[in-house]
Amino acid sequence: MRAWTDERMERFIGGLLRAGVLVSVALVFLGALVSLLRHGGERQNFELFRGEPEALRGMAGIVTGAFALRGRSLIQLGLLVLVATPVARVAFSVLAFFLEDDKIYVVVTLVVLAILLASLFGIRP
Amino acid sequence: MTFLAMFLLVWAGSLVAGFLGALTGLGGGVVVVPLLALVLRVDLRYAVGASLLSVIATSSGAAAAYVRDGMSNIRVAMFLEIATTLGAIGGAALAAHVATGLVAVVFGLVLLGAAFMSLRRPPDPHEPDRPADPIARALKLDGSYPAKNGPVAYKVRHVPAGFGLMAVAGGLSGLLGIGSGALKVIAMDDVMRLPFKASSTTSNFMIGVTAAASAGVYLARGYLDPFIAAPVVLGVLPGALTGARLLPRMRSRVLRLIFAGVITVLAIEMLYQGATGRL
Numbered sequence: 098m099r100a101w102t103d104e105r106m107e108r109f110i111g112g113l114l115r116a117g118v119l120v121s122v123a124l125v126f127l128g129a130l131v132s133l134l135r136h137g138g139e140r141q142n143f144e145l146f147r148g149e150p151e152a153l154r155g156m157a158g159i160v161t162g163a164f165a166l167r168g169r170s171l172i173q174l175g176l177l178v179l180v181a182t183p184v185a186r187v188a189f190s191v192l193a194f195f196l197e198d199d200k201i202y203v204v205v206t207l208v209v210l211a212i213l214l215a216s217l218f219g220i221r222p
Numbered sequence: 223m224t225f226l227a228m229f230l231l232v233w234a235g236s237l238v239a240g241f242l243g244a245l246t247g248l249g250g251g252v253v254v255v256p257l258l259a260l261v262l263r264v265d266l267r268y269a270v271g272a273s274l275l276s277v278i279a280t281s282s283g284a285a286a287a288y289v290r291d292g293m294s295n296i297r298v299a300m301f302l303e304i305a306t307t308l309g310a311i312g313g314a315a316l317a318a319h320v321a322t323g324l325v326a327v328v329f330g331l332v333l334l335g336a337a338f339m340s341l342r343r344p345p346d347p348h349e350p351d352r353p354a355d356p357i358a359r360a361l362k363l364d365g366s367y368p369a370k371n372g373p374v375a376y377k378v379r380h381v382p383a384g385f386g387l388m389a390v391a392g393g394l395s396g397l398l399g400i401g402s403g404a405l406k407v408i409a410m411d412d413v414m415r416l417p418f419k420a421s422s423t424t425s426n427f428m429i430g431v432t433a434a435a436s437a438g439v440y441l442a443r444g445y446l447d448p449f450i451a452a453p454v455v456l457g458v459l460p461g462a463l464t465g466a467r468l469l470p471r472m473r474s475r476v477l478r479l480i481f482a483g484v485i486t487v488l489a490i491e492m493l494y495q496g497a498t499g500r501l
Contacts, residue, residue, distance in 0.1 A: 107296070114282040121279070122459065129229070129452040137226035141449065146265040148444035155442070172448035176275055179455065180437045182282040183430035190300060201361065205300050209431065212307040216438035 106193040110186055117182035124163075124175030132168030184213050225449070231262060233453035240280065240461025245469055246481045248336055249429070250276055250458040251400035255329065256488040259501055264450060266322040266501055270399030271445040274433045276458035277401045281430030283459055284466060294423040295365040295416065298378060302388045302409075303428055307435035309392025314436035317397050318443055326496025329398050333489035337482040339404040357381040367420050376417050384414040396436035401429040 152158035153173050162170025187210045194202040223231075239253035251273040258269035317325060358364055358378040366373040378384075387409035391402040403425060410421035440446050495501045 111285045114285045118279060118283045118459070122456065125452050125455055128448065129456065132449065132452075133226055133229060137224065137229075139225050140223065141225045141228055143228070143262075143264045143268060143447070143450060146267055149447060150444075153446075153448065154444050169448045172452045173446070176446060176448070176451055176455070177441075179275055179278050179282070180434050180441070183278060183434040186282070186285070187300075187303075187431060190296065199362075202297060202300060205304065209300060209303045209307060212304070212311070213431070213435055213438070216307075216311050216435045217441075218438075219442055 121179040128171030236457025237461040240458035244462040244465025249401035272451040272454040273399035305388040306392030306432040309389040310396035310435040313393035313396025314439035330493035337485040
């Protein structure tokens with residue numbers, strides 16, 4: 098029974114992750130295309146470290162820029178989707194362990210999820 | 223160099239890096255970061271941030287394939303992820319406070335370790351029964367994997383030592399933008415005594431979650447540049463998936479020798495340039 102639930106859930110999560118990666122790659126590709134069409138011939142300097150502007154660091158700024166079809170924001174949105182895929186995997190594992198009534202692992206997985214969310218939503222060490 | 227030329231160069235290099243990383247089991251990061259930093263002179267922080275994202279892409283993209291054969295041990299992965307994610311956030315925070323030259327030196331040392339690791343023989347798959355670890359029993363870490371003659375059960379040992387090593391692996395992942403595959407294999411194969419097949423697929427499961435923890439820190443600090451990350455992700459992912467598909471048909475011994483040689487050269491270059499303050 099346990100093996101069956103584990104396997105089915107994992108299969109589902111595997112499909113979800115693949116879909117997430119596909120969406121992410123599509124957004125990154127689209128953003129790269131837009132950027133290359135607009136700026137492909139310009140010179141770029143990546144030796145000098147400047148740090149990204151505020152609009153490319155937070156979720157709100159990235160989403161706003163992506164809807165305005167800015168290439169950089171579209172890429173960054175795709176990268177956010179990519180980062181979200183392992184987080185979704187952990188979140189679904191909480192559900193899987195809950196359905197199996199495995200209390201220890203509901204707690205273990207919630208701890209991992211909390212660490213991930215704290216990192217993504219800006220609780221800085 | 224124009225933006226288009228740079229994009230294509232980074233893309234092609236990442237494709238090769240992902241391919242080699244998958245074939246040797248070391249992951250694309252160990253090649254992508256030196257390529258960007260040494261050859262294309264990209265700032266090390268951008269290189270590390272982009273590499274972290276490619277690590278996530280490879281892990282999530284390969285997940286569906288690994289799940290099908292039922293080899294990974296989800297409980298071991300989840301329990302150890304407490305250590306790797308905390309370590310990863312620590313490593314990513316450290317990356318902001320130390321000079322990039324020092325990061326390069328640490329990277330060089332880790333590369334040398336990885337080259338050494340890739341040449342060693344795989345450990346014995348199964349050991350006769352020894353007393354089980356009571357922590358492993360309490361946490362239900364013992365598992366089994368499918369084989370020709372039915373499932374093979376195994377016991378997990380030395381849980382605290384494995385947990386500690388995983389925190390270090392997470393820290394290096396956050397600092398250097400790599401999957402830390404070599405160190406994870408040491409922790410799971412050699413210390414916790416998981417069978418090789420279980421440990422490598424479980425490690426793939428963990429790598430994406432670990433990298434996601436540090437990617438949050440990199441994003442907020444402005445170390446994720448879309449123009450560097452885009453060609454890296456678009457290159458490493460197809461490279462790694464092709465490499466994983468070819469893996470069963472390759473003669474890995476020869477390949478490992480070549481790859482260990484390449485990595486050693488990259489390691490020496492990273493050490494030299496880091497120590498002389500050029501990175």
